[in-house]
Amino acid sequence: MESSVRDVDEATIMKSSTRRKNGGWITFPFIIATMAGLSLASGGWTSNLIVYLIDEFNMKSIKAAKVYNVINGCTTLFPIVGGILADSFLGCFSVIWFSSLISALGILLLLLTSAIDVLRPASCDDGSSLCTSPSTHQYAVLYMALALASLGIAGTRYTIAPMGANQFDKPKHQAIFFDWYIFAFYTSFAISTTVIVYVEDNVSWSWGYGISMAFNILGLAMFLIGKRFYRDVKEQGGSPFVNLARVMVVAIQKWRVPLSEQTQHYYHDHLTTSQIPTKSFKFLNCAAFITEGDTKPDGSISNPWRLCTVQQVEDLKSLIKLFPLWASGFLISTQLVIQTSLLILQALKMDRHIGPHFEIPAGSMSVFILLFTCIAIFIIDRLLYPFLAKYTRFTLTPLQRIGIGHAITVISMAVSALVESRRLRFARSHKLKGENNDIVPMSVFWLVPQLALNGIGEGFHFPGHIAFYYQEFPTSLKSTSTAMVALFIGIAYYLGNALIDLVQRLSRWLPDNINEGKMDNVFWLCCILGSANFIYYVVCASFYKYKNIDNKSNIVPSK
Structure with a gap:
């Protein structure tokens, strides 16, 4: 008996020693550098993808937007697969380094398509009738590149976070890590959306993709260098x-x-x-x-x-009860998907000049969404919540926060429709004057209000979703709660494509030259669907009962 107790004590001491030796803040710079490098790489090729497909592969604008949606859907759907592999078989470390390598290979293939003439069709003027469509082998190389690069993103973006949090024992330190993790992601993506996209538009696609690949390799190298310091935490309960x-x-x-x-x-x-x-x-x-x-x-x-076990049965019941609210995320994300994918098509047809020499890249316009999301989160967490706590008895619950985000998103779609109506009037007036240039003499900054509302709405509903599902998911499924949010966003990309297809089949609202269409009607349709979805959400939220009343506070993790 004494021998077994001694063995247990020795094992405990060894485990404690290992925990002290590995993990902790020494791992922080390696993991954050990995996240920053991979985010710079992914933002560098995804943000400007629609423009690349139109300019270099002679794709029609709407088809390019749909390819863009498919790629973004993959990067938000497949993290579930990465999580299952990490939890059940390989562990986070193996999934991250292997996925980083796959994404580097994908970006390398994209680099080759931009640098080698035989891998892309002959250039032409913006989708004219004389444009040559890509050949079978050109499509094969392109789609293989996009598949590898998107799979690599999916395997890393939502796997680095739990691995980083596993390096710390105290919840306070884990919270600090998440703050910097999110900061690294947003900052890196904003830089890539502006700087790397500018290089692609004004220097060359090869240089832009080369920079993206370099950041990807740098992120992978930093991750592998820190291997000796990481704490290897393996899940014991299976997937x-x-x-x-x-x-x-x-x-x-x-x-x-x-x-x-x-x-x-x-x-x-x-x-x-x-x-x-x-x-x-x-x-x-x-x-x-x-x-x-x-x-x-x-x-x-x-x-x-x-x-x-009874607990496993109750866990599944909890998820079933959450499903009606979770389903409301489909349409709110679908609205945003359509708005952001059509945004680039709008920007391409508008005046993007600042001064006589500088032109804003169309793919960089989404940076305004990131900017206003960060501003909204800062105001909510640092100003609104303290004000409510100090001067009122009202607390903003996660469900209320999501509801506010729903409402702001609907308003954003209405503003998108009004701005597009104005743009189309300029386009028709421009055409009546006998000018053949498709660029409408209307500043691209007219798009900023809708993007600002998009970002503010996301600042409310996205952190609200994360807080709600993390709070209400069963204890055994806490690590999958954020992945479920990513899942309905991923599905929304495919719903967005389906809606665009339906609109093209039943109407003439979305021709390849959007100046000849009625894109404002698409936004009004999204506004109507979003309003119906908001009513559905309010009904579901009013019937939902929190598992723990004490937990429905306004303590919401920053996005």
């Missing part, structure tokens, strides 16, 4: 998605089993107190009901695909 799948499979297998009201007939793990499963979604309770052969003589589960 949470696998646990949810088990509940569904086992419940289906046992759906005919008569249930009992006795707590001893249900399986509980050692971390939870004995309880009868709740009566909501009662058919799932079968998954935790013990039948003959489900347990071993020592009381452990003999086959995890034949018996689940």
Whole structure:
């Protein structure tokens, strides 16, 4: 007995020593530098992708916008896959370095398409009838490059955050890390959206993609250099998605089993107190009901695909209750997807000059969204919340914060429609004067108000979503809560493409030359859909009951 206690103590001491030796603030510069390098690289090729496809691959403008949406959908959908791989099989370190290498290969292929003439079609004037479409092998190289680069982003962007947080023991230090992580992401993306995009538009695409690849390699190198300092934290409970799948499979297998009201007939793990499963979604309770052969003589589960714990059943029920609110994220994100993808097409047809010599790159306009999102978050966290706490008894809950973001986003779409109506009037007046130039004599800064509202709305609803799902997700699924937010954003990119396709089939609102269309009607359609979605959200939010009333405070992590 004394020997076993001594062994346990020695193991505890060794584990404690390892924890002291690895992790901590010494890992901070390596992980932040990795995030900054990879964000500079990804922003450098994604921000200006629509322009590259139009100018260098002779794509029609609407098709280029749809390709852009598909790529952004991949970068926000596939993090779920990266999270599963990291949690269940490979660990965060392996997923990050391998994904960084994949993204570098993708950017290298993009660099080759811009530098080698045979890998792209002959140039022409902005989609004229004389333009040559890309050949099969040119499309193959392009799409392979985009696939590799986007998969690389997906495997790193949402995996670096939990790995960095795992290097710290205290929640206070983890919170500080997240603040700097988000700062590094936003700052790097803003720099790439302006500086690297400017290089692509005014120097050459090869130089722009070369700089992006260099930052990608630098980020990967910094990550690998810090390897000896990292704390390797491996998840012991398996993938949470696998646990949810088990509940569904086992419940289906046992759906005919008569249930009992006795707590001893249900399986509980050692971390939870004995309880009868709740009566909501009662058919799932079968998954935790013990039948003959489900347990071993020592009381452990003999086959995890034949018996689940009560806690796993309740975790799935919690997610089902959250689903109606989660689904409201589809349309709010779809509105923003359409606005940002069509934004570049608008900017290309407007006066982007500042002075006689400098022209703003169309792909850089989205930097205004980043800027106003940061400003909104600062005002909310540093001014609004302290003011409410000091002078009122009112606290802004995460659901209320999301609702405000919904409303501001709808207003942003209305402003987009009004600005586009004005732009189209200028375009038609310009054409009546007999001028053939497609560039409308209207400053691109007319787009800033809608982008400002977009950013302010995102400053409300995006951190609100993160706070709400992190607070309300089951304890065993905390690490996946932010990935679920990324998931509905990713799906929204494909919904945005579907809506654009539908509009093109049923109307003439979105021709390849947007000066001849009615893009303002598209924005009004998004405004109507967003208003309906807002009403749906308010109804769902009014019926939702927080799991812990004490937790529905206004303490919201900064984006």
